Amino acid sequence: MNTPRYPLHPLRVQVATHLARRYVSRTSNTKASAAAATGPAADPAQVSLARKTGAGLSSFSSPLAKLPLSSVLRSLLILSVSSSPILLKPCIYTLSVLANPRSSLFDVAKNPLLNSLVKHTIYRQFNAGENKLEVQRSIRDIKSLGYRGVLLGYARELLVGEGQATPLGEEAERAEVKEWLDPTLQTVDMAQEGDFVALKFTGMGAQALGRLQRQAPPSEAMDAAIKKVCDLALSRRVRLLVDAEEQAVQHGIEEWCTKYQKYCNSQTPNRAIFYSTYQAYLRSTPATIARHLEISRQEGYTLGVKLVRGAYLKTEPRHLIWAEKEETDRCYDGVVEALLTRRYNGMLKPASEKHATELPPVNVIVATHNRESVQKAHALRMQQAAKGENPHVELSYAQLQGMADEVSCELLQGINGAAAGASPSQENPNVYKLLTWGSVKECMGFLLRRAIENTEAVARTKQSQEAMASELKRRVRKAFGLA
Numbered sequence: 001m002n003t004p005r006y007p008l009h010p011l012r013v014q015v016a017t018h019l020a021r022r023y024v025s026r027t028s029n030t031k032a033s034a035a036a037a038t039g040p041a042a043d044p045a046q047v048s049l050a051r052k053t054g055a056g057l058s059s060f061s062s063p064l065a066k067l068p069l070s071s072v073l074r075s076l077l078i079l080s081v082s083s084s085p086i087l088l089k090p091c092i093y094t095l096s097v098l099a100n101p102r103s104s105l106f107d108v109a110k111n112p113l114l115n116s117l118v119k120h121t122i123y124r125q126f127n128a129g130e131n132k133l134e135v136q137r138s139i140r141d142i143k144s145l146g147y148r149g150v151l152l153g154y155a156r157e158l159l160v161g162e163g164q165a166t167p168l169g170e171e172a173e174r175a176e177v178k179e180w181l182d183p184t185l186q187t188v189d190m191a192q193e194g195d196f197v198a199l200k201f202t203g204m205g206a207q208a209l210g211r212l213q214r215q216a217p218p219s220e221a222m223d224a225a226i227k228k229v230c231d232l233a234l235s236r237r238v239r240l241l242v243d244a245e246e247q248a249v250q251h252g253i254e255e256w257c258t259k260y261q262k263y264c265n266s267q268t269p270n271r272a273i274f275y276s277t278y279q280a281y282l283r284s285t286p287a288t289i290a291r292h293l294e295i296s297r298q299e300g301y302t303l304g305v306k307l308v309r310g311a312y313l314k315t316e317p318r319h320l321i322w323a324e325k326e327e328t329d330r331c332y333d334g335v336v337e338a339l340l341t342r343r344y345n346g347m348l349k350p351a352s353e354k355h356a357t358e359l360p361p362v363n364v365i366v367a368t369h370n371r372e373s374v375q376k377a378h379a380l381r382m383q384q385a386a387k388g389e390n391p392h393v394e395l396s397y398a399q400l401q402g403m404a405d406e407v408s409c410e411l412l413q414g415i416n417g418a419a420a421g422a423s424p425s426q427e428n429p430n431v432y433k434l435l436t437w438g439s440v441k442e443c444m445g446f447l448l449r450r451a452i453e454n455t456e457a458v459a460r461t462k463q464s465q466e467a468m469a470s471e472l473k474r475r476v477r478k479a480f481g482l483a
Helices: 044-053 069-082 085-099 112-126 132-144 170-190 206-214 220-236 247-265 285-299 325-341 371-387 405-412 415-419 440-454 458-479
Strands: 127-129 149-154 196-199 239-242 274-279 303-308 362-367 395-400 431-437
Touching: 069 085, 069 112, 069 458, 085 112, 085 440, 112 127, 112 440, 127 132, 127 440, 132 149, 132 170, 132 431, 149 170, 170 196, 170 206, 170 220, 196 431, 206 220, 206 247, 220 239, 220 247, 239 247, 239 303, 247 274, 247 285, 247 303, 274 285, 274 362, 285 303, 285 325, 303 325, 325 362, 325 371, 362 371, 371 395, 371 405, 395 405, 405 431, 405 458, 431 440
Parallel strands: 127 431, 149 196, 149 431, 196 239, 239 274, 274 303, 303 362, 362 395, 395 431
Antiparallel strands: none
C-alpha cells in the first residue's frame, strides 16, 4: 500500500493531509531502547519534554544508526531500484524469469553463479537463510538490534492456478502433506520462545489447495499434520500465524483458522498462540473480524488478529476492495482502534446484538509499513498507559525484513512514549521482523511478490530509500567530522 512521502521525522501524533486521491494498491520488550526522539535534529518540544522527564539528550540519534553499514548500502541499492518506476518493471520481469525459468541458464538451482548473485543481493535483503545455521544467525542478528523477535516462515507455497487438484490416493496425499510438514516443523524448531511462525496452508499441496477452494475441511492427514505443528508450537511457546491469500482460497483458510484457533488458544487463557491474518483493503474485513470475535467469545478463547493492508491487489476482483486508498487507511486505523480499546466503533461493528459494546479478549499484530498507522496505534497505546487504562490487549508490530526499517527502528526508540509523557517503563513496543527462509529457488516466488507489491507502493518505498540515503550521508559527514 502506498504512503505519502515525508522526510524522516520522529514518530509523533500527526495526521497527514493527502493531496490526491489514490487507489488502494504486552509484553514488554526489555531490549528496545527507550530513547525519546529520532532523526537528524530532535523536535524542540520533545527535547523540552526529555529534560522534564530526565531523558538524556544524547539519546536523540538517527533511528537507522543501529543498522550495519552493509545493510544500509544493500538497502539503498535495492530500494533505489524498487522506488523507480523505470527500473522496477525490468526488475519484476527478471524475477519472473528466475521464478519460472525455461532454461537451466536462468534456473538459480542449476546455475551456481546466478545463485550466488541473487543470494548476496535481493535474497539476503529479505530472507533469513537456506538452513538452520543461517536462519539462527539471522534471528540472532535481528534480536541484537533490539527487536523482540521474528515472524519466521517457510517459503514453499502453491498459488491458485498452479498444480493439479486431481484426487490422489491416500498414500500420495500423505506424501504431499509430509513435504509441507517436515520443513514446517523445522521452522517451529528454529524459532525461539515468543517468536511467531508463519504458515501457508496452500503450501500443503494441490489437494489442500483444492479443499480450500471448495471450502471443504482438511483431510484426516492434513488435520493430523496441522495439529502436530500446533502441539510443537505450544510445547515450545512459539506462536503461529496463518497468512492471508487470494480470495479464491481465503474463505476456506478462514474456516480452517477458526478450527485451529480454538484448538490452540483454548489451551492458553487470555493469550493467543494461533493468529489469523486479515486484509484491510477488503470491504468485508471489519464484518469478518467481528464475526470471528463473536465465535471466540462463544467458544471461550482469545482471538489472534494480524492486520495487514493486503498483498493481492493485482489479482483480486476489484469490487471486493475499497475504491480508494484513503478508505483502506480508515478501515485499517478504525479496526486497530477498536481492537486496542476493546470497544466496537463505527468501523468495527458488533456481530451480535447481545454484545454491542465491549470486545472479547484479543491479541493484535499491527503488521504494516504505513508510518501513520503505526504512529496512531502506538500513540493510542501510550495514551492508555498515561491514563492508567489497561484493556489487556497484547500488541505487537511487524514489518518485513529489508523493508520499512525506518519505521521499525523508530518504534524501537520508543518515541511516542516520550511524546505522550509516559514513562518508558510503562511500555516499550514489541517490534518484530518478518523473515522467510528456504533455498534461493524456493524463495523466488516470495521475492517476485514483494516486487509486484512495490508497483503499488512506489511512494512508500521512495520514502524508505530517502531515509537510507540520509543515513548514509549522516555517516559520511560523521566520518569526516562534519556532523
